Amino acid sequence: MTAAATLLRPAEAFPQAAAAPPARVAPAATAPPVKIFRFYWFGLAAVAAWALLGAVTLLFPDKPAGFVEEWPYTREFGLGALALAALWLAATVAASFRGLGKRAEFVTDLYRYSVPWLVVLGLGFTLWETLTAKTGELEPPFFAPPSSIIDAYAQHYALLADSAFNSLKLLAKGIFWGAAAGFAIGVAIGWSKRANYWIHPILRLLGPLPPTALLPIAFFFFPTSHAASVFLIALATGFPVAILTWSGVAGVNKAYYDVARTLGASEWFLIFRVAVPAALPQVFVGLFMGLGGSFVVLIVAEMMGVKSGLGWYLDWAKGYADYVNMYGALIVMTIIFSSLISLLFAVRDRVLVWQKGTVKW
Amino acid sequence: MVAAAIALQPEEIPAQNASRIQAAHVRHGFDAPGGERLEVLEDVSLDIAPGEFVALLGPSGCGKSTLLRLVAGLEAADSGALTQDGALITRPDPSRIVVFQDPTLFPWRTVWDNVALGLEAQGILKQGKSRVDEALKKVGLDGFARSYPHQLSGGMAQRAALARALVNNPKLLILDEPLGKLDSLTRLEMQGELLSLWQRNGFSVLLVTHDIEEALFLAQRVIIFSPRPARIVSEIFVDRPYPRHRGDAALANLRHEVLNQLGLGKSW
Numbered sequence: 001m002t003a004a005a006t007l008l009r010p011a012e013a014f015p016q017a018a019a020a021p022p023a024r025v026a027p028a029a030t031a032p033p034v035k036i037f038r039f040y041w042f043g044l045a046a047v048a049a050w051a052l053l054g055a056v057t058l059l060f061p062d063k064p065a066g067f068v069e070e071w072p073y074t075r076e077f078g079l080g081a082l083a084l085a086a087l088w089l090a091a092t093v094a095a096s097f098r099g100l101g102k103r104a105e106f107v108t109d110l111y112r113y114s115v116p117w118l119v120v121l122g123l124g125f126t127l128w129e130t131l132t133a134k135t136g137e138l139e140p141p142f143f144a145p146p147s148s149i150i151d152a153y154a155q156h157y158a159l160l161a162d163s164a165f166n167s168l169k170l171l172a173k174g175i176f177w178g179a180a181a182g183f184a185i186g187v188a189i190g191w192s193k194r195a196n197y198w199i200h201p202i203l204r205l206l207g208p209l210p211p212t213a214l215l216p217i218a219f220f221f222f223p224t225s226h227a228a229s230v231f232l233i234a235l236a237t238g239f240p241v242a243i244l245t246w247s248g249v250a251g252v253n254k255a256y257y258d259v260a261r262t263l264g265a266s267e268w269f270l271i272f273r274v275a276v277p278a279a280l281p282q283v284f285v286g287l288f289m290g291l292g293g294s295f296v297v298l299i300v301a302e303m304m305g306v307k308s309g310l311g312w313y314l315d316w317a318k319g320y321a322d323y324v325n326m327y328g329a330l331i332v333m334t335i336i337f338s339s340l341i342s343l344l345f346a347v348r349d350r351v352l353v354w355q356k357g358t359v360k361w
Numbered sequence: 362m363v364a365a366a367i368a369l370q371p372e373e374i375p376a377q378n379a380s381r382i383q384a385a386h387v388r389h390g391f392d393a394p395g396g397e398r399l400e401v402l403e404d405v406s407l408d409i410a411p412g413e414f415v416a417l418l419g420p421s422g423c424g425k426s427t428l429l430r431l432v433a434g435l436e437a438a439d440s441g442a443l444t445q446d447g448a449l450i451t452r453p454d455p456s457r458i459v460v461f462q463d464p465t466l467f468p469w470r471t472v473w474d475n476v477a478l479g480l481e482a483q484g485i486l487k488q489g490k491s492r493v494d495e496a497l498k499k500v501g502l503d504g505f506a507r508s509y510p511h512q513l514s515g516g517m518a519q520r521a522a523l524a525r526a527l528v529n530n531p532k533l534l535i536l537d538e539p540l541g542k543l544d545s546l547t548r549l550e551m552q553g554e555l556l557s558l559w560q561r562n563g564f565s566v567l568l569v570t571h572d573i574e575e576a577l578f579l580a581q582r583v584i585i586f587s588p589r590p591a592r593i594v595s596e597i598f599v600d601r602p603y604p605r606h607r608g609d610a611a612l613a614n615l616r617h618e619v620l621n622q623l624g625l626g627k628s629w
């Protein structure tokens with residue numbers, strides 16, 4: 001009885017199920033896409049947070065602290081916050097529509113994704129501005145309102161840009177030579193027993209030494225502090241690249257070599273068409289670690305001897321106890337280093353499309 | 362013995378595309394953990410005539426793959442000699458192509474680039490691009506030329522490995538359970554495909570398989586190995602013309618005989 005009943009049910013349900021979907025699908029397929037409006041209430045939270053920031057900044061007077069009577073760029077900062085609040089309002093309205101086309105939806109989706117962060121940032125800036133400029137709870141010179149960083153950029157942008165450029169130049173040279181040498185050494189010791197015999201002990205002994213420890217000596221031995229820094233940055237990059245390339249090459253599935261050899265591969269082919277591509281995922285891990293090490297050496301070298309760059313800029317600002325300026329430089333540094341790592345990951349994703357399930361940066 | 366084997370279909374086999382492979386008193390072993398020697402092959406002698414299709418059966422772990430590696434030239438035998446057309450085999454050569462037990466496609470290459478591997482390694486890819494396309498078509502993967510190996514099923518990967526072997530026009534095709542991972546339908550289909558490839562190209566084939574029916578359906582001669590250390594227990598000539606029929610009573614009788622030789626006669 002029950003078995004018969006359950007058997008019947010799908011048969012009864014079938015006509016309904018068959019009839020319902022076309023009724024819903026057909027108009028969407030034939031008629032042009034309809035613009036659907038549903039107000040995106042949550043978007044107003046971002047608008048409110050930034051409007052609050054603007055209001056607090058503009059409506060309350062600064063509290064004099066130390067030498068500072070009134071912080072510069074307060075007006076601009078407040079107006080900027082209000083302008084952004086207006087922009088978020090526009091985005092909220094736009095995000096309330098569906099069917100605006102692919103491009104527009106990319107932007108509105110991005111906005112929807114960002115709203116929680118925008119709310120937190122707006123409130124965070126408000127708190128920052130309140131505790132520093134408006135109530136004087138946090139005092140100069142160690143603390144300053146966000147608007148004062150605008151002032152630091154306005155006064156020193158040329159020097160800061162020049163420093164950033166010099167840092168990047170130094171870093172690029174060091175990373176290039178370090179990555180190239182590290183890769184070559186890694187392949188060599190992974191492949192050749194003799195190279196392994198000679199290079200491995202050196203690597204084992206010197207690799208763990210922090211390159212920054214060599215700074216004073218390197219400044220003495222190299223003709224310029226610039227050359228010494230390139231060398232040390234290369235060292236910092238090269239060590240992890242060499243080790244990981246080596247382990248990548250040594251860990252290649254031996255069956256790949258068998259396949260290639262039976263197909264007529266030469267030694268050159270085995271190295272550059274089998275070992276190297278198989279080791280590439282590891283090489284990128286080495287590059288990631290090397291990049292981190294190179295940032296450390298770069299900043300320390302610039303603080304200690306090189307007469308330019310962001311590290312030098314920090315040291316210079318410290319000389320005047322200009323903490324606001326240091327915050328400005330740190331922000332620039334953060335953006336540059338984070339972008340470089342992102343770039344590395346983008347390159348990796350390009351090169352290693354064949355891999356599945358890799359970590360997204 | 363061998364002469365009789367070729368005499369089965371003398372007109373079907375263009376022998377100039379094929380190699381004669383001989384093994385004389387081959388012994389081989391590995392260093393086992395604990396410092397002992399693990400004897401794997403114990404005095405194996407065999408003779409594969411040009412264009413002959415030989416199947417190798419034996420218990421798991423007895424040394425079949427080891428013999429194939431020696432024939433391929435990937436390893437040197439401890440003692441004894443292996444020759445191809447009278448010349449000692451000392452190193453791998455694209456005239457003797459192996460399809461390994463695992464497909465071992467290169468994961469960083471697309472299917473097309475994997476199949477092109479041999480031609481690229483030999484520096485003749487420029488002239489041979491159409492051969493790659495043909496080989497892919499032969500194994501039914503022409504729609505997946507641009508896929509990466511991780512996007513293939515196990516059976517498709519195995520077929521890609523077969524295509525990678527075939528582009529090279531080998532004189533000897535060494536197959537280590539190439540159809541082991543295929544579903545039974547694709548497997549039957551690929552067996553037929555393998556036979557027609559062999560008949561069209563005329564290369565010699567040395568096939569390892571666990572499937573007795575497969576051995577009897579495909580090969581002219583079936584060699585049976587003992588458990589490790591491997592010796593040749595017996596050779597069975599499959600004296601049936603191609604195309605063969607799976608229901609053939611003569612093949613069923615031979616199957617009984619093979620099972621007997623493998624020590625499994627009671628299960629008949």
Ligand SMILES: Nc1ncnc2c1ncn2[C@@H]1O[C@H](COP(=O)(O)OP(=O)(O)OP(=O)(O)O)[C@@H](O)[C@H]1O
Nearest residue numbers: 391392399401420421422423424425426427428589
């Ligand atoms: N590189 C090696 N080092 C040590 N021992 C090995 C090595 N290769 C194979 N052997 C051993 O040799 C024996 C035979 O291995 P082989 O792979 O030839 O077996 P097989 O007959 O192909 O088995 P199967 O049918 O399961 O594939 C096994 O006992 C294995 O452990």
Ligand SMILES: [Mg+2]
Nearest residue numbers: 425426462537
């Ligand atoms: Mg095997």
